[in-house]
Amino acid sequence: MALSVVATAFGGPDVLELRDLPVPDPGPGEVVVDVRAAGANPADWKRYSGQRGFDPSTLPLRIGFEIAGVVSEAGPDAKGPTGTLRPGDEVVAFRVFGGYAEQLLVPAKDVLHKPASLSFEQASGLLLAGSTALHAFDVIGLHGAGEGHSADTLLVHGGAGAVGLLAAQLARQRGVRVIATASPARHDQLRAYGAVPVEYGPGLHERVEALGPITAAFDCVGTDEAVDVSLALLAANGVDKNRFVTIAAFARAAAEGLGAIGGHGPGSGGHGMSPHVRPGQEFRDNARAELLRLAGQGDLEVVVDRTFPLREAAAAHRYLQTGHARGKVVLIP
Known part of the structure; x- marks a missing residue:
């Protein structure tokens, strides 16, 4: 027992x-x-x-x-x-x-x-948070450095949360520029991981826009602000909305045909899932050993x-x- x-x-x-x-x-x-x-x-x-x-x-x-x-x-x-x-x-x-x-x-x-x-x-x-971040990168088609094209600039909403912190580190390892939203108290930590921190709240669009064009966005919070700012900034740069993915705004994802993952337990499709995004169980399972290797050798905190x-x-x-x-x-x- x-x-x-x-x-x-x-x-x-x-x-x-x-x-x-x-x-x-x-x-x-x-x-x-x-x-x-x-x-x-x-x-x-x-x-x-x-x-x-x-x-x-x-x-x-x-x-x-x-x-x-x-x-x-x-x-x-x-x-x-x-x-x-x-x-x-x-x-x-x-x-x-x-x-x-x-x-x-x-x-x-x-x-x-x-x-x-x-x-x-x-x-x-x-493993849950890390494989979620990697699954999001796969859905977005995140471009790192040295892949035959310019590296992406990724906007991460909720950069100080469990998924956001790992996403920032994993993206930076690929040579991706990361802009991450967080409260000011967490900005130094994000800078230590190589991310550019920005405070969420009124004026977020203008603050991110001033940092340069983004080419992909990953929403870990699910607020209308996160979705609206991401879509507006991507559109302003001529980037399709399929380079946005959320792990929280499931109702909007389903209604607007946006990328969403993790809508029914970790890694699976389900409630509120945007139908064009495949379930990620196999992908996440295959990511487990690599995440442990990176963390074990000190490359992922x-x-x-x-x-x-x-x-x-x-x-x-x-x-x-x-x-x-x-x-x-x-x-x-």
Whole structure:
């Protein structure tokens, strides 16, 4: 048995409860992971909020898509993308279901070895946000330096959030110029990653325009300001709207034929998804090992904003819902 967080109804964070749930023995191609850290994401609370339906047969609903921990048991043929898994291995797992737990049975195909240089907290917050950023680049067709054409200038809305921070770093590694919106308190951090920070709010269009033409835009916040400014700046530069992608403004994306990803859980299509953007599960799965390699060798920093005990999952989700998280929010069993 292991303590696990479940949603007992649809609604706000108050529906979350801790329950003692059985952990099955691992079968072929499976491992049991002792969870040391679980990444918390907006996709987690959206699962039980009712935004994607109210099917009572799904309750109680287990929460959490990404974890880091230690393999405690391994079934036969337990081999993941980075090799054979054995008890005692420090690992990262994504995509999982029910990661808010002390212990979890996971398919080996979704378990990768954790670089020793990454803490469990950092590792648990890397793969969903990092693969989201890379999927957005793929949808946009982001051009880096040395690819036979001029490098893009990318506008990132929500540059100080978990996805935005990784997007800024990953884009800069490609030689892309990054302009990122954030509150002034986060500007120095963005500059350290090579991005040009700009304050959001009234006058954003003019402030970004003064920094030079943008050729692509990635919206991590979902506000009308982010969408409107992006589309206007792209149009002014003769750039098609297909070089805009959002992970938050799903209603507008569906209504206006804009690029959107992650509309129904991490990486998949679904509610509010603009139909011309393909689901990205295979792409994101293939990105996992590379993200771990980059982070492990120090080329990618995972910023952990706050940690919460597992029993305070509801408080962690209330904090996520403020929209002011400065990096990853992580639960500690």
